[in-house]
Amino acid sequence: MQVNRRAAGFTLLELLVVIFIVGIIAAMATLSVGTATRDQGLQREIERVADLVRLASEEAVMQNREFGLTIYRREYEFSRFDATEREWIPLGNDSGPLASRSFPPDTEVELEIDGRRVALDAEIPERKPRPEQDGVRSAADRLANLTGTDDNSRPQILILSSGDVTPFAVRLAPESGGDGSTIRVSETGAIEKIREGA
Numbered sequence: 001m002q003v004n005r006r007a008a009g010f011t012l013l014e015l016l017v018v019i020f021i022v023g024i025i026a027a028m029a030t031l032s033v034g035t036a037t038r039d040q041g042l043q044r045e046i047e048r049v050a051d052l053v054r055l056a057s058e059e060a061v062m063q064n065r066e067f068g069l070t071i072y073r074r075e076y077e078f079s080r081f082d083a084t085e086r087e088w089i090p091l092g093n094d095s096g097p098l099a100s101r102s103f104p105p106d107t108e109v110e111l112e113i114d115g116r117r118v119a120l121d122a123e124i125p126e127r128k129p130r131p132e133q134d135g136v137r138s139a140a141d142r143l144a145n146l147t148g149t150d151d152n153s154r155p156q157i158l159i160l161s162s163g164d165v166t167p168f169a170v171r172l173a174p175e176s177g178g179d180g181s182t183i184r185v186s187e188t189g190a191i192e193k194i195r196e197g198a
Contacts, residue, residue, distance in 0.1 A: 041104045042104060042107065042172045042173070042174070042180065042181055043181050043195065045103060045104055045107075045172055046170070046172050046181040046182070046183055046193065047193070048101070049076070049170060049183060050183045050185075050191045050193060052078070052097065052098060052101075053069065053159065053165070053183075053185060053189075053191065054189070054191060055097055055098065056069065056078055056098060056159045057159050057163065057165060057189045059098075060159050060160060060161045060163075061161055061162075061163055063161070064161045065080055065081065065161055066080065066081035066158065066159070066160050066161055067079065067080050067081075067098075067158075067159040067160075068080070068081070068088055068154060068155025068156075068157060068158055068159065069155055069156065069157040069159060070124075070155045070156050070157070071109065071111050071118075071120060071156060071157070071170060072109075072120055072121050072122060072123050072124060073103075073109050073120045073121065073122050073123070074102060074103055074109075074122055074123045075100060075101060075102040075103060075123055075124055076100070076101055076103070077090055077091065077092070077100040077101075077124055078090075078091045078098040078099075078100075078155075079091055079155050088154050088155060090124075100124060103172065104172075106174060106175045106176070107172050107173070107174065107175065108172070108173045108174065108175045108180070109170065109171070109172055110170070110171040110173075111156070111168065111169070111170055111171075112168060112169040113156060113157065113166060113167070113168045114166070114167055114168075115167075118156060156168075157185075159189075163188065163189055164187055164188070164189070165185055165186070165187060165188070165189045166187070167184075167185060167186055167187045168184075168185050169182055169183065169184040169185070170182065170183055173196075179195075179196035180196050181193070181194065181195050181196065182194040182195075182196070
């Protein structure tokens with residue numbers, strides 16, 4: 001009786017086809033995990049922005065103080081209005097939860113205020129020291145800051161002690177294209193989260 005030798009193993013061609021198929025499946029799995037991780041990062045960041053706007057609104061009402069939010073293409077920062085100096089003071093990096101923050105890398109940021117798209121600067125500008133005479137700023141310098149006509153202009157979004165907020169929407173999406181996430185904030189401070197493709 002003769003045994004069929006072909007049934008004893010695989011040919012080189014069969015092994016190469018199996019390795020090729022396994023490679024394609026592994027690549028697809030890796031890409032989908034990378035996309036899912038990036039999408040989760042954008043979703044977390046848009047949730048963080050919503051939570052921080054809510055926190056700033058609560059702080060504004062509790063402290064009877066005006067806050068502001070400025071959004072850039074790579075980062076965002078909160079500021080508060082100093083009534084004695086009549087100027088907006090950025091809270092910077094040492095302000096606890098309302099510290100300046102960066103968006104995830106490779107993120108496209110879009111801002112609409114009152115339904116109009118806003119052109120965003122790349123990042124927080126380096127602020128110049130203010131001119132002073134004998135340690136006292138002139139009324140013109142303070143007015144320029146209040147109206148947003150100087151280097152340290154007022155924020156794009158106002159979060160007022162009355163509970164009112166400048167109506168705005170922020171959308172974060174991957175620069176490479178794809179679904180993004182948006183928050184819309186009404187003038188009463190109500191926040192609506194919109195997740196594309198969900």
